[in-house]
Amino acid sequence: MYLGTQGQPADDDELKVLSQLGVNHVSSDPPGHWTTWDKQAFTDHKERLATYGIELDISLMPLGSRSAFENDVSHVFLGPSDERDREIDQICTLIEATGGAGIRGLRYNITILGHMRTEPGYGRGGAQLSSFDYSKLDQSLGEFEGGAADADEMWDRIDHFLGRVVPVAEASKVQLACHPQDPGIGDSLYRGVARVMGTVEGLKKFIQMHESPYHGLNFCQGTVSEMLENPGEEIYDVIRYFGERNKIFNVHFRNIKGGFLNFTEVFPDEGDIDMLKALAVYRDVGYEYMLMPDHVPGLAGDNARRVGFAYCYGYINAALQAVNR
Numbered sequence: 001m002y003l004g005t006q007g008q009p010a011d012d013d014e015l016k017v018l019s020q021l022g023v024n025h026v027s028s029d030p031p032g033h034w035t036t037w038d039k040q041a042f043t044d045h046k047e048r049l050a051t052y053g054i055e056l057d058i059s060l061m062p063l064g065s066r067s068a069f070e071n072d073v074s075h076v077f078l079g080p081s082d083e084r085d086r087e088i089d090q091i092c093t094l095i096e097a098t099g100g101a102g103i104r105g106l107r108y109n110i111t112i113l114g115h116m117r118t119e120p121g122y123g124r125g126g127a128q129l130s131s132f133d134y135s136k137l138d139q140s141l142g143e144f145e146g147g148a149a150d151a152d153e154m155w156d157r158i159d160h161f162l163g164r165v166v167p168v169a170e171a172s173k174v175q176l177a178c179h180p181q182d183p184g185i186g187d188s189l190y191r192g193v194a195r196v197m198g199t200v201e202g203l204k205k206f207i208q209m210h211e212s213p214y215h216g217l218n219f220c221q222g223t224v225s226e227m228l229e230n231p232g233e234e235i236y237d238v239i240r241y242f243g244e245r246n247k248i249f250n251v252h253f254r255n256i257k258g259g260f261l262n263f264t265e266v267f268p269d270e271g272d273i274d275m276l277k278a279l280a281v282y283r284d285v286g287y288e289y290m291l292m293p294d295h296v297p298g299l300a301g302d303n304a305r306r307v308g309f310a311y312c313y314g315y316i317n318a319a320l321q322a323v324n325r
Contacts, residue, residue, distance in 0.1 A: 002289075003292070003317055004290025023313055029059050030042055037059075058105040061108035063091075063108040070114065110161075117131060137190070149193050154196045183227075184199050219252070240285055248287055250292070292316075
């Protein structure tokens with residue numbers, strides 16, 4: 001396992017900084033609209049990164065963490081339609097292009113409501129912290145614009161998607177790494193929608209559907225911790241469960257304070273998770289891919305996001321050295 005990161009480097013200087021900080025693996029996308037990402041686009045992007053000593057490990061499907069209608073492919077996890085199947089066909093073409101360029105995998109989200117948070121908190125030195133308190137979630141919003149979907153309906157939609165994309169991923173030798181729903185709210189519905197990928201049991205069911213060595217998780221340690229009543233004690237067994245089954249294809253290595261329905265994202269060194277203990281579990285189960293920052297606290301000053309990520313890179317590098325010593 002090794003340090004990595006995600007996102008689109010803004011310029012050559014940012015690539016130089018990544019290399020200087022020892023970040024030699026990334027999840028990144030070719031330039032331009034995703035419908036133009038053919039084998040050559042991936043190859044060109046891969047070669048550009050390589051000039052800085054950086055390897056393109058994985059890329060991102062146009063299925064991000066926003067609500068369905070804010071994603072480039074809006075219909076994939078809505079109800080049956082010709083548009084849904086057309087978008088899934090486009091994703092299959094993308095998977096083939098990724099494999100053709102020798103890229104290891106693609107990460108993606110299964111969500112129609114998107115990432116949800118309530119008002120931020122504040123931590124050390126006034127750093128702004130992304131937070132969620134279910135009791136403060138706006139319950140006045142009506143049914144989701146794309147229609148209600150209970151658990152059975154959501155699983156039917158997921159089954160349809162996996163049935164189409166997993167065989168293509170196997171043929172193309174591309175790992176499909178799915179991010180859990182952030183945050184999980186258990187078995188409750190919100191705006192008429194079940195967040196089935198927001199529980200550990202849901203994730204266990206997910207990896208057993210259309211089982212394949214190319215079907216697994218972008219294991220966001222922070223998001224999974226948010227699903228747990230006592231993450232400081234429970235997360236290690238969850239890592240072990242998915243790691244022993246070789247279902248972890250990428251790790252978002254972040255920490256929280258709190259737990260199920262009420263949590264705050266914090267710096268990696270100050271949360272409820274013993275990050276060195278977690279890292280030792282990844283090591284023991286034979287996890288062999290990237291560990292990367294995900295969300296970072298909001299800092300003061302210029303280049304706040306870059307500074308926050310740089311702090312996390314140093315933390316992860318030191319943790320890796322400690323655990324592997």
